[in-house]
Amino acid sequence: MVSCKPGRRSITTQTLTARRTGSTWVWISALIIPVLLLAPAIWNGYPLLQYDTGGYLARWYEGYLVPSRSTVFGIYLHYGESSYFWINLGIQALATLWILQLVLRVLGMAQPARLVAISLVLILTTALPWLASMLLTDIFAGLSVLSLFVLVLHGDKISVPEKLLLFVFTAFAGATHSATLAVLLGLCCVGWIVRPLLRGRIAVSGLLQGSLTIVIGAAMLLAANFALSGQLAWTPGGYGVAFGRMMQDGIVARYLRAHCPEQKLKLCPYRDQLPATADDFLWGNSMFNTLGRFKGLDDEMGFIVLHSLAEYPAMQAEAVIVATAQQLIDVATGEGTHGWIPHTYGIIERYMPAQLGPMRAAHQQHWDINFKVINRIHVPVALASMLAVVAILAAGIWRRRLDDITLLAATVSVALLGNAFVCGVISGPHDRYGARMVWIATFVALIAAFRNFADRSGTPEDSFPL
Template sequence: MVAGHWGATAINTQILRARVTDSARVWTAAIAIPLMLLAPALWNGFPLLQWDTGGYLARWYEGYLVPSRSTVFGLYLHYGEDSGFWLNLGIQALATLWILQLTLRVFNMARPARLIALSVALILTTALPWLASMLLTDIFAGLSVLSLFILVLHGDKISTVEKCLLFAFTAFAAGTHSATLGVLFGLCCAGWIVRPLLRERIAIAGLAQGSLTIVAGAAMLLAANFALSGQMAWTPGGSGVAFGRMLQDGIVARYLRDHCPRQHFKLCPYRDELPATADDFLWGHSMFDTLGRFNGMNEEMGYIALHSLAEYPLWQAEAAITATAQQLVHVATGEGTIGWLPHTYGIIERYVPKQLAPMRAARQQHWDIDFAAINWIHVPVALLSLLLVFAISGRAIWRRRPDDLALLAATVSLAMLGNAFICGVISGPHDRYGARLVWIATFVVLLAAIRHFADDDETDEDSLSF
């Protein structure tokens, strides 16, 4: 009996030590991971800024709609002003931690040590910490793909409160950027299409909830637009941005040569001196400024973009395929995060002057950020991850036995393709559009590695939650 007593005591002591160790790891993860995610901003001394940040921030103050600048995200930035925007970064870091651990939990992989190791791997090899440290919508693009996946396919594994939070988060992410909304909409459509083949894996209730997030996100954007501008209208600029991509491909110049001077377009006098790129035309110093920018050119750009689709369908299709393929491999970190951002600086100086001093003191404003060395790691990791995710998806389709990891890989593959098509065809290929999403491909590869090397006898007893 004495031996049995001491044996039971030893077992209880081991269980207690294991619980204390797990508790310590949980707290370590809860504190260390957000700090690591915000390491670039902490090192910089101020949240990272980008070309587009000022346009979003100004929405609260200027009271009118501008192309491609969501009022939903503008309001989100406005409410973080008094904290020096650190409130925004805190939300982004905590949301990232929450969704990463929630994904691990629904996959029955949720050990604190794993979460820490996986997060460190993502932080060291992907754009994730730079996205979390930046005042831009990009962090929500990848996170919303994961949140939609959990809501649709694993809603039965999470609590009602978590479902509500995931729904609200996904809807908010959809409202922050039209491309994110488009990707999520495409994923929901794909879900409805394949559901007859995967009835046991995709529940109608989950798909309905996921689809409603798109509706809620669109309603959120329309409501914010109306509240700030008095217009019940969608964020403008889609046709103008698409026009810019067609200009870059030479289609606009051809259309003007075929139709001027028979049709009196404002651009006819400039048809032989159009800029080489969409960025130069829309955001540089070009005839676009002379002709009134979007207010003066929206109707004409929309007309040319629409009619050139009908007149040059094969050229447009070839350009779209090329742009999509190019966008898939444009994945470098840091595009637009430079030291010279006059518009963003001007907006902060005009509307948030109390943040001017810390902004000017930041390393970014002194040109101390160089992404060349970082991309020696990030670009190969991103491209390899993309290939592996496509391979995991393709293998599952070939074997016709998709498990939960294969379904996540397929979701991420479709998201990457949809993102490449939407961004590449409408805006033209940019590294920023690829980098904001490709880190979730690396995440899937890490999950596959965890599952491959995990012990077969693991149970849910090691699960964690925050």
């Protein structure tokens, strides 16, 4: 009995020490990670801006719908305007930290030191801090995939308040961009399809909750559109964006050459002068402006898109495969985030003149950001991470081991492929669309690496220190 007492005191001391250490790591992660996530914006002296930022900023003020510019995200930005948008960046950083730790927690890897280690690697090697530091919807694309994963597959492991907050976050993320909503919808559809094959690994209640976030997200967007514009309508521009991709692939020119003799289309006089890229057509100084932009050409673009799909199925199929494959490897950080974004500058000058000083003084507006150097790290890491996620999924299927890591790898793989399909086929391949999503592949690869190290060392998962 006497010999047991020192042992008990020793265990108690170790437990208290471990708790103090854990508490220290919790505070470190809570304070340091959000700051590091916002390091690009802090260094810049102002939130990072992008080509599309101005369109979102203007939604509150202009009172009409603009193609591909969510009013939900516009309202979100407006309510952070008085803080020079630092409130928005704070929300984005804290949401990132919350969802990263939530994923680790439901996977049984909730050690704070591990969260710090994984977060640091993501911050140093992926686009994550640049996304969190930017006034753009892109940070919510990857986060929503992870939040949907937790909600659908591990909702029983989180509290009711957390589940409600996660539900609202996922719906909001879907409402910020149609492509994000489409990816989430695709994930839910795949979930319903494979559920009978997974022997109860996916609960019906979880899938219902995940699917309901899509409905609420869509309703949120319709309500915001009605509130700001008086129109109960979806965000416009789908046909125009798809038209641009088909024009870039040569399909529009072929259609016009074949049908202009008998069809009186506005674009017929320009059929031999079409720009080489969709960006040049939609956002450059092209005949698109001359013919009234979306308002003047939307019906005609929709007509050509639908008829081209029917008339050239083989050409369309080839373009879809090429665009999806290209989008998968277009993952460089920083597209559209440089010193020449006149529309965004003009919107800030027109509606937020008080912010002109800090905006113009920022490093971005002086061309001080060198993404070429950054992408020497980001691009190889992104491509290697995608290969690693596919390997993790393939190994799980080969071994018939559908553990949580395999299911997470499957979720991310489907999300990456869906994102590449939706963005590459509809809008055409862009690095921005890949970079905003591919960091979650690095996250999965890091989780698998830490789990594998714990298994090899024989350390119990709940006591492994990193």
